[in-house]
Amino acid sequence: MTSTPTTTAAEPRMRDATAAGGAGAALAGTGTLVRFALRRDRVRLPVWILALLLSTLSTANSYQQLYGAPEDRASAVETMGSPAGLAMSGPRHYLDAYTSGAMLGHQMLGFTAVLVGLMSVLTVTRHTRAEEETGRAELLRSAVVGRHAHLAAALSVAVLANLVLALLLALGLAGLGVEGIDAGGSLLYGAGHAAAGLVFAAVATITVQLTAHARGATGTALAVIGAAYVLRAAGDSGESGALSWLSPIGWVQRTYVYVDDDWWPLLLCAALTVVCAATGFVLSTRRDVGAGLRPEKLGSPVASGALGTPLGFALRLHRGVLLGFGAGLFLMGAMYGSILGQAEDMLKDIDQLQEALDRIGGTGMAEAFASMVMVVIAVVAAVYVVMAALRTRAEETAGRAEPLLATGLSRERWAGSHLAVALGGGTLVLLMAGLGFGIAGAASTGDGVMVPELTGAALAHAPALWVTVGVAAVLFGWFPRASAAAWIVPVYAFVVGYLGQILQFPGWMNNLSPFGHVPRLPAADMSWTPLLVLTLVAAGLVWLGLAGFRRRDLETK
Amino acid sequence: MTKAISVSALHKSFGRTRALDGLDLAVESGEVHGFLGPNGAGKSTTIRVLLGLLRADSGAAQVLGMDPWAQAVDLHRRLAYVPGDVELWPNLTGGEAIDLLARLRGGLDVRRRAELVERFGLDPTKKGRAYSKGNRQKVAIVAALASDAELLLLDEPTAGLDPLMEVVFQDVITEAKAAGKTVLLSSHILAQVEKLADRVSIIRLGRIVQSGTLGELRHLTRTTIEAETERPATGLEALPGVHDLRADDGRVRFAVDGGEVDGAVRKLTEFGIRSLVSHPPTLEELMLRHYDDALPAADRHGTDGTNGAQVAGSQGAQGDRGAVR
Numbered sequence: 001m002t003s004t005p006t007t008t009a010a011e012p013r014m015r016d017a018t019a020a021g022g023a024g025a026a027l028a029g030t031g032t033l034v035r036f037a038l039r040r041d042r043v044r045l046p047v048w049i050l051a052l053l054l055s056t057l058s059t060a061n062s063y064q065q066l067y068g069a070p071e072d073r074a075s076a077v078e079t080m081g082s083p084a085g086l087a088m089s090g091p092r093h094y095l096d097a098y099t100s101g102a103m104l105g106h107q108m109l110g111f112t113a114v115l116v117g118l119m120s121v122l123t124v125t126r127h128t129r130a131e132e133e134t135g136r137a138e139l140l141r142s143a144v145v146g147r148h149a150h151l152a153a154a155l156s157v158a159v160l161a162n163l164v165l166a167l168l169l170a171l172g173l174a175g176l177g178v179e180g181i182d183a184g185g186s187l188l189y190g191a192g193h194a195a196a197g198l199v200f201a202a203v204a205t206i207t208v209q210l211t212a213h214a215r216g217a218t219g220t221a222l223a224v225i226g227a228a229y230v231l232r233a234a235g236d237s238g239e240s241g242a243l244s245w246l247s248p249i250g251w252v253q254r255t256y257v258y259v260d261d262d263w264w265p266l267l268l269c270a271a272l273t274v275v276c277a278a279t280g281f282v283l284s285t286r287r288d289v290g291a292g293l294r295p296e297k298l299g300s301p302v303a304s305g306a307l308g309t310p311l312g313f314a315l316r317l318h319r320g321v322l323l324g325f326g327a328g329l330f331l332m333g334a335m336y337g338s339i340l341g342q343a344e345d346m347l348k349d350i351d352q353l354q355e356a357l358d359r360i361g362g363t364g365m366a367e368a369f370a371s372m373v374m375v376v377i378a379v380v381a382a383v384y385v386v387m388a389a390l391r392t393r394a395e396e397t398a399g400r401a402e403p404l405l406a407t408g409l410s411r412e413r414w415a416g417s418h419l420a421v422a423l424g425g426g427t428l429v430l431l432m433a434g435l436g437f438g439i440a441g442a443a444s445t446g447d448g449v450m451v452p453e454l455t456g457a458a459l460a461h462a463p464a465l466w467v468t469v470g471v472a473a474v475l476f477g478w479f480p481r482a483s484a485a486a487w488i489v490p491v492y493a494f495v496v497g498y499l500g501q502i503l504q505f506p507g508w509m510n511n512l513s514p515f516g517h518v519p520r521l522p523a524a525d526m527s528w529t530p531l532l533v534l535t536l537v538a539a540g541l542v543w544l545g546l547a548g549f550r551r552r553d554l555e556t557k
Numbered sequence: 558m559t560k561a562i563s564v565s566a567l568h569k570s571f572g573r574t575r576a577l578d579g580l581d582l583a584v585e586s587g588e589v590h591g592f593l594g595p596n597g598a599g600k601s602t603t604i605r606v607l608l609g610l611l612r613a614d615s616g617a618a619q620v621l622g623m624d625p626w627a628q629a630v631d632l633h634r635r636l637a638y639v640p641g642d643v644e645l646w647p648n649l650t651g652g653e654a655i656d657l658l659a660r661l662r663g664g665l666d667v668r669r670r671a672e673l674v675e676r677f678g679l680d681p682t683k684k685g686r687a688y689s690k691g692n693r694q695k696v697a698i699v700a701a702l703a704s705d706a707e708l709l710l711l712d713e714p715t716a717g718l719d720p721l722m723e724v725v726f727q728d729v730i731t732e733a734k735a736a737g738k739t740v741l742l743s744s745h746i747l748a749q750v751e752k753l754a755d756r757v758s759i760i761r762l763g764r765i766v767q768s769g770t771l772g773e774l775r776h777l778t779r780t781t782i783e784a785e786t787e788r789p790a791t792g793l794e795a796l797p798g799v800h801d802l803r804a805d806d807g808r809v810r811f812a813v814d815g816g817e818v819d820g821a822v823r824k825l826t827e828f829g830i831r832s833l834v835s836h837p838p839t840l841e842e843l844m845l846r847h848y849d850d851a852l853p854a855a856d857r858h859g860t861d862g863t864n865g866a867q868v869a870g871s872q873g874a875q876g877d878r879g880a881v882r
């Protein structure tokens with residue numbers, strides 16, 4: 001390093017001088033970029049913040065209603081105190097004074113910390129790596145914009161969003177008037193969110209230096225969030241809790257907000273934030289604009305045999321999402337399965353759920369609970385199925401269908417192969433969820449019959465999923481611009497199937513959802529007729545959708 | 558000669574926009590047919606109708622003797638298409654995309670593929686998202702030319718290629734022509750069409766305004782002549798077909814209609830020619846005459862000299878653009 005501070009301004013080719021004399025110049029334009037970023041995020045960030053705020057406030061409120069009486073809280077302590085319960089929530093110490101506030105810190109904080117982290121990571125990536133990848137950053141960097149301005153602006157926006165969220169949470173929770181939620185604790189609760197968000201924003205400042213693509217940068221940062229959650233889950237379910245001390249989410253939970261109100265764990269978050277952000281800024285000077293520190297991975301120069309068939313090709317495109325949902329649903333099923341044994345104790349004191357479960361019928365509480373879980377599993381599988389079926393539309397609008405459809409590949413086979421992956425993949429995802437639920441359920445109840453019973457119950461939802469694919473196919477074929485309306489199916493299924501059970505919607509509302517016709521296994525008896533009808537409807541809809549696609553213009557760029 | 562493509566009275570509207578407005582087009586088998594027009598004239602729409610990706614509102618189209626809408630798949634097995642804006646799958650390598658497109662078309666010549674990859678300097682191991690626009694374009698070109706298609710539909714295929722690659726592209730198309738393939742080459746890069754095309758159709762506002770061999774089209778235009786004479790040349794303005802005459806100090810510059818060159822040059826010899834330069838009409842000039850109404854008034858009534866300068870300028874700009882991309 002031959003540079004000295006006196007030559008900084010004049011020396012054009014110095015990469016390392018920015019930290020010293022050129023600090024001001026390196027940040028030139030940051031303020032403008034911050035305003036620009038806020039303008040671009042004027043809808044996105046408020047939606048994130050409001051969604052997090054409102055879900056927290058309504059959860060706090062519902063704790064007050066569900067666990068108002070001391071005996072209800074005592075039974076909650078009992079259920080959440082199991083290793084599985086602790087893995088899904090937070091450290092055991094919260095249970096010592098399990099007020100509504102403590103419940104919020106115990107059950108909600110770890111979960112929302114993940115979401116705040118997600119918001120922060122996406123914000124930083126969007127305004128740094130994604131801008132570089134599209135070449136827009138290059139355009140701006142050629143103006144009077146310093147080397148560090150983009151990163152500094154992105155980080156500032158993330159800080160701002162987190163602080164606003166923290167403030168709103170503190171005010172909102174304090175103003176809620178729920179027993180056990182005081183103003184001091186609420187301030188800490190909000191600050192905990194900001195601390196978690198900032199740690200992961202700072203992590204993202206590093207990951208955006210590593211790969212040349214926003215997807216890779218986001219993925220790496222999300223993997224860090226995931227690892228943090230897994231570490232705290234493993235730590236909290238064990239005796240010592242040592243692993244939780246390796247996780248920023250664990251630190252935030254160890255403020256024991258509304259119980260002890262310790263602020264000092266947040267110092268750990270602050271320190272890690274500073275270290276990570278500093279690393280990010282240093283690394284950013286070691287690379288060229290548009291390039292990543294890690295060289296792009298190369299792939300195969302020729303296509304494998306399977307890629308040459310439409311179905312093989314569609315599978316290749318869907319592979320990542322399918323595997324992700326399969327693994328995710330298996331874990332989700334396993335999580336529900338692990339508490340199936342305690343379902344009886346957990347639910348018997350919650351009157352509203354009790355009534356809903358009684359209406360479902362069935363022999364035991366565990367089976368009634370399992371039927372309800374099936375609705376959630378089916379809805380998540382429906383989300384996958386809509387994503388997969390709408391891939392046709394995404395490929396079309398991206399201009400990637402055009403060269404394929406100019407080959408010997410017919411429209412029906414092209415769209416059909418994507419829909420086939422949606423149909424088969426949806427079924428596979430259900431199978432995975434059922435297996436996870438069944439295996440963990442068998443372990444927690446000690447009843448081996450759970451495996452085939454719960455797997456079968458999950459698979460019974462397959463025909464309803466196929467109808468969902470059919471709805472997406474018809475929209476794609478006949479009303480391509482309205483394709484996104486297919487999302488109504490999973491949303492409606494959730495509202496009616498899950499909330500409707502508790503809030504007692506009229507029967508016709510239930511019948512509108514394809515999932516409303518699926519027999520509520522394992523609590524209810526199997527009935528084949530509706531499944532057969534759903535399958536026929538699905539086949540008709542898919543056929544109709546393909547017929548529409550055959551007739552219409554391909555949308556090109 | 559049989560017709561590879563024949564189109565008559567084709568209409569296609571998108572909402573209120575009339576993209577094709579009675580288009581007629583004929584491409585003979587074995588020729589390279591230039592399809593020229595400014596952006597938005599309807600070139601891509603025409604090609605997509607010929608591919609059966611869009612359905613014409615009215616009119617008839619036949620490609621290789623087939624109806625492109627009803628027999629799209631059979632037709633596609635015999636042709637190859639390079640879109641103007643190639644989009645690739647972000648997580649597939651360029652090599653995989655080439656194989657995929659060629660296999661779906663019915664197979665490819667592995668040796669030819671390797672040769673083309675080499676000649677275009679394409680790295681087939683990179684992922685689609687890592688390619689620049691020019692490299693994405695190369696992927697589509699290699700995929701199209703490595704297959705054994707008898708008809709090539711190329712929609713501004715070299716957009717984004719650098720000038721060196723442009724030369725490779727011209728060689729490859731010349732070879733394809735020698736192998737008896739038919740090529741429909743749409744472009745607004747006129748020099749390219751001029752070098753490759755046997756015949757040219759000029760499209761404007763969804764309609765063919767001019768069609769013929771380059772020779773036929775040149776006949777319709779003017780040659781520019783610049784001469785230095787011993788004595789000031791006079792009386793040229795009285796000759797038939799002479800336009801935009803400008804003379805100063807023994808130098809003379811004018812445009813002359815295709816059929817009147819002989820008379821003008823004879824006249825010049827009377828004044829003792831010291832030097833003589835003649836510019837054949839370029840396609841730029843052909844285009845400018847057809848799109849005359851689209852130019853600002855000041856340019857329209859300028860002399861041939863300013864027109865020529867403008868043409869040279871626009872050519873230069875195109876060259877620069879090619880190099881920057």
